[in-house]
Amino acid sequence: MASICVVGAGRMGSALARAFLRAGYVTHVWNRTPAKGEALAALGARFVPSLHQAIAASDIVVVNVIDYAAADAHLRSASVTRALGRKLLVQLTSGSPSQARQTGEWAKGHGVGYLDGAIMATPNFIGEPSATILYSGSQHAFDENRDVFLALGGNAVHVGDDFGHASALDIALLSQLWGTLFGTLQAIAVSQAEGIELDAYARYLQPFKPTIDGAVADLVTRARDGRYRGDDQTLAAIAAHYSAFQPLLEVSRERGLNRAVPDAFDSIFKAAIAAGHLQDDFAALTRFMR
Ligand code: NAD
DSSP: OOOEEEEEHHHHHHHHHHHHHHTTEEEEEOOSSSSSHHHHHHTTTEEEESSSHHHHHEEEEEEEEEEEHOOOHTTTSHHHHHHHOOEEEEOOOOOOOOHHHHHHHHHHTTTTTEEEEEEEEOOOGTTSOEEEEEEEEEEEEEEEETHHHHOOEEEEEEEESSHHHHHHHHHHHHHHHHHHHHHHHHHHHHHHHHOOHHHHHHHHHHHHHHHHHHHHHHHHHHHHHTSSSSTTOOBHHHHHHHHHHHHHHHHHHHOOOHHHHHHHHHHHHHHHTTTTTTTTTTGGGGGGOO
């Protein structure tokens, strides 16, 4: 069984270390401030105050600190790079696709194996069968260490050789989350301003969800196929959406609600309409997001 070094013992790093311990891996932990490692040491982790020693004692190094700058500051010191040798480095810190590619190239240049991952879960889900973590980089490195990744989450998925793809998917999926959360903020503001109980709002949302999911699936399929024109299968053309959207602008004005979100939607609608897409499918808006 491989031994693991977890670099970073914040909320997520601690959850990763606990999952490795539960799965029976010898787990070394390093954190910039030692206090955070103490709780993990009580669970059986080996807290090592020197990062290069923690790495030297392990086969696989899993990094989860606040950002890539923090990770780079430690990984790229001469003693740490030397300790990494030809081990596998798994970067689970959130970053951009280009940061992932740069780190992947740096690792390659030093003979270090590298996978870049995106954790699509909060710490309480780590180690659970449902937890999804996306990995990009060498398929071989992923396959060889699949059990290690399964210890962190039952849905460990290799998404491609391009080091940046896990991060790109992370950004895309989080965009989906934030779109929904900001939409919910808007819905709460309108409901409260108009005297609708939030429990009632939540109740009416349920039966509307299949319509939302259907519209999302239709949009993704049309964008994939480049079917932007309004046709027989169009669910609602931009004209119908824009007409239904006007009351949101109106109620926001009347009730003095924050208009940042509706104004952003409005600017995208307006750009597409000005370019002659009024009768096109909603999917025609994809062109105005680039
Ligand atoms: P956290 O604030 O709890 O922990 C941050 C960690 O980074 C700590 O261990 C801290 O010591 C370390 N750190 C900060 N600056 C450092 C520096 N200059 N040098 C060395 N170490 C430094 O944050 P978290 O929630 O554990 O998040 C860690 C990473 O995991 C982030 O990239 C975050 O985006 C990602 N992530 C978190 C979640 C979540 O739900 N918490 C979900 C997915 C991804």
